Amino acid sequence: MEPEQDLQESRARYFGRCAAMMYRALQEHPGDPRAPVESLDLTAAEPGHEGLFDQALSNGLAAIVATHWPGEEARPNGHVYFARDLLKVIAGRAAEDGSPGVHLIEDPAPVEPLPPGPAGTIFDVPRIVPEPVITRVDVALLTEAIDLSGNARHGRGNGGLQRCHIEALLALDDHPALGTLTEEITDQDGTRAREESRLSVAQAQSLLELIGGDEAGRRAEAAVNPNGYDPKTNPEGIEARDCPVCGFETFFGLGYDIWGWVAYGQCAVCSYQRSQRMADEEGARRQIEHLLNEDD
Ligand SMILES: [Zn+2]
Structure with missing residues (x-):
């Protein structure tokens, strides 16, 4: 593995571990975005270090800055800049989204759409x-958070950090260089699940x-949901869903992720399979979105 890539992965892992601890602390403090997160102990990171929040923030920001503007995350001697300085890099480089102090970072590797299949076949659909x-x-909020978390070093356990500060930190996990929070929370190997998927x-x-459109249509016609929902005979059953690959309503779920958002199972036409692990991973993402949007 390239040393730089290695470094990026260890930053992402460290971010994920710290962020997961803060995510759990948030679960105990639903509601008001300005509520202090009392149960959070910022001194829980390794002794002698700058604290959980700052560690997560500087590792996460370093991974992001190194992805888009390589070299601007660290001094020539390799020492990573403080989170405050990394935020300044982002503020100077990334466009604001309309709210002052909030900057948007573009997808570093957007996926190009494949062209549709041959006209008149079932593959003639947008991919x-x-x-x-x-x-x-949120550069403004994260800078405020750094000021607050500094208080923790002077004897206050959580430094007065509020829910919104933690949420602003967790939002960094959307970046493809990170994405480690979900893995930490589900405690599963998300990378492998994505590869399998x-x-x-x-x-x-x-x-x-291989089978062609006619045969796919026949299979769809003949498909029977083995776990179909029926209020009397199978109240735990799951209605067939549109398959994300072939589009037929033949994705038959066997169960849901642990939060109940995403079904795992298999399509009776194209055999696309969503594993329980993948459902859990997507479900965790949905759950985080859901929790973060609750305040809105
Ligand atoms: Zn399918």
């Missing part, structure tokens, strides 16, 4: 393309090309 990932960096999509697409 599913992930939305570009835009990362929101990509493989399953590719296999399903090959199968569709």
Whole structure:
């Protein structure tokens, strides 16, 4: 592995570990964005270090800055700049989103859409393309948070950090260089789950090309949901969903992620499979979005 990549991954892992601790602290403080997060102990990071929040922030920001503006995250001797300075880099480089102090970082590697399949076949549909990932960096709020967390070094456990400061930090996890919070929370190997999922999509697409549109249509017609919902005989059952690969309403769920957002199971037409782990990963993402949007 390239040393630079290695460094980026260890920053991301460290960010994820610290962010997960703060995420858990947030669960105990629903509601008011300006409520202090009392249960958070910023001194929980390694002794002698600058504290949990600052560590997470400087590692997360360094990974982001190194991705977009390599070299601006560290001094020539390799020492990473303080979080406050990294925020200044972002403020100077990334466009504001309309709210003062909030800067948007573009997707470093947006996915190009594939052209639609041959006209008149079931493949003549727009391909599913992930939305570009835009990362929101609230420079103003995070700078305020650095000032507050500094108080923790002078004897106040949480330094007076509020829910909104933690949320602004957790929002950095959207950046593709990070994305480690979800893995930490689900305590699963998210990278492997994503690889399995990509493989399953590719296999399903090959199968569709192989069997052709007519056969796919026949399979869809004949498909029977083994776990269909029925209020009397199978109240725990799951209604068929549109398959994200072939588009037929033949994605049959066997169960849900632990938060109940995303079904895992298999498509009866193209055989696309969503594993329980992948459902958990997507579900965790949905759950975080849901929790962060609750205040709005
Ligand atoms: Zn399918």
